[in-house]
Amino acid sequence: MDFIEVRTAPFAVADEYAALRAGNRSDGASAMFVGSVRDFNAGAGVSGLALEHYPGMTEKSLQRIVEDARARWELGRVRLLHRVGAMAVEEDIVFVGVTSPHRQAAFAACQYIMDRLKTEAPFWKLESGEAGDSWVEARDSDQRELEKWA
Amino acid sequence: MVKVLFFASLRARLGTAEHRLENFSGSVAELRNRLGELFPDWQAPLQAVDIQAAVNQEMAAATTQIGDGDEVAFFPPVTGG
Numbered sequence: 001m002d003f004i005e006v007r008t009a010p011f012a013v014a015d016e017y018a019a020l021r022a023g024n025r026s027d028g029a030s031a032m033f034v035g036s037v038r039d040f041n042a043g044a045g046v047s048g049l050a051l052e053h054y055p056g057m058t059e060k061s062l063q064r065i066v067e068d069a070r071a072r073w074e075l076g077r078v079r080l081l082h083r084v085g086a087m088a089v090e091e092d093i094v095f096v097g098v099t100s101p102h103r104q105a106a107f108a109a110c111q112y113i114m115d116r117l118k119t120e121a122p123f124w125k126l127e128s129g130e131a132g133d134s135w136v137e138a139r140d141s142d143q144r145e146l147e148k149w150a
Numbered sequence: 151m152v153k154v155l156f157f158a159s160l161r162a163r164l165g166t167a168e169h170r171l172e173n174f175s176g177s178v179a180e181l182r183n184r185l186g187e188l189f190p191d192w193q194a195p196l197q198a199v200d201i202q203a204a205v206n207q208e209m210a211a212a213t214t215q216i217g218d219g220d221e222v223a224f225f226p227p228v229t230g231g
Contacts, residue, residue, distance in 0.1 A: 035231050051230070052158055054223060057207035082230060094231050114231060120209070122223075123230025124158035135159040138200075138227030 002078045004062045006053060008085040011095055020077050020097045027076035027099035031106035033114055035094040037087050045130035048088040054122035058082075065116040069098070072112065073105035080113060082123065112149055118142045152216055154185070157225035163195045178203045179212040181222060200227055 003019070013034060020030050039046040066078050076099040083093050096113050100106040125136040154169045161167050174184060182203075186193030195201070203210045204223045216222055 118231040
């Protein structure tokens with residue numbers, strides 16, 4: 001059972017965990033990851049960011065990532081939410097939650113989904129702050145993280 | 151007609167989010183060249199090494215073929231999550 005959503009509104013982690021667990025008697029393990037807006041410039045007065053995406057391609061990309069995770073591990077429920085639009089520092093951007101009969105599968109799938117999302121889902125961050133707006137640069141380290149799943 | 155979309159920093163540099171091109175068929179690389187010929191200001195940003203392409207919302211290579219009715223997008227490396 002997959003729930004994949006691109007949305008502007010904030011999400012509540014407690015609600016997402018409840019949706020992973022409600023009536024779920026077969027999976028003893030749940031793993032979750034939450035990504036939040038941070039001050040990229042470490043004190044340079046970053047106030048928030050605007051997240052842009054490619055409607056249509058984004059949803060397809062996220063669906064494929066979740067399908068690929070299911071092909072690798074025995075998973076029960078998967079919930080993947082990603083926000084777009086304006087967000088302030090400290091607000092949550094992305095939620096990944098997976099359940100499984102086994103914790104190793106839950107941990108690994110959660111990390112795999114995020115590693116893939118970081119390198120291929122068409123989202124872009126425009127950071128705003130005292131020095132004006134600037135596009136966040138992709139990091140080579142994200143690409144390297146992906147290589148461990150090859 | 152080929153619908154061409156631009157995202158993020160590339161959209162900002164070109165000053166447009168979408169361009170419609172009549173009578174084009176060829177590869178992604180050829181489309182980049184054609185757009186650069188039509189709009190000389192676009193040539194450098196479109197040819198930047200890190201600019202990626204998608205055809206019909208799937209990641210594409212320089213050799214991917216494009217024809218009438220296709221949707222092509224150019225964008226910088228993604229930074230979501």
